[in-house]
Amino acid sequence: MIQIRINHAWCKGCYICVSVCPRDVLAIDTKSWQKSFHPVYVKQLERCTACRNCELFCPDLAIEVQVEEDTK
Numbered sequence: 001m002i003q004i005r006i007n008h009a010w011c012k013g014c015y016i017c018v019s020v021c022p023r024d025v026l027a028i029d030t031k032s033w034q035k036s037f038h039p040v041y042v043k044q045l046e047r048c049t050a051c052r053n054c055e056l057f058c059p060d061l062a063i064e065v066q067v068e069e070d071t072k
């Protein structure tokens with residue numbers, strides 16, 4: 001199971017994560033406004049391959065991808 005955690009306290013809204021995701025998993029929530037920018041959200045988790053591009057390219061360490069093995 002893949003989990004993507006966005007630390008909104010550290011995110012500055014550069015949207016690098018959105019642009020480097022090859023699977024369009026992340027998106028900009030244009031309906032909300034926080035800290036003077038539209039926040040990033042996980043739009044399509046089911047498309048995530050856990051490539052970690054978003055995590056590696058985030059300049060503020062604000063996004064974390066976790067993969068938990070399915071024990072069943």
Ligand code: SF4
Binds near residue numbers: 013015017
């Ligand atoms: S790359 Fe990091 S700082 Fe930039 S929008 Fe994404 S989570 Fe926020």
Ligand code: SF4
Binds near residue numbers: 055
């Ligand atoms: S881990 Fe890869 S596929 Fe998943 S959201 Fe990040 S960049 Fe996109």
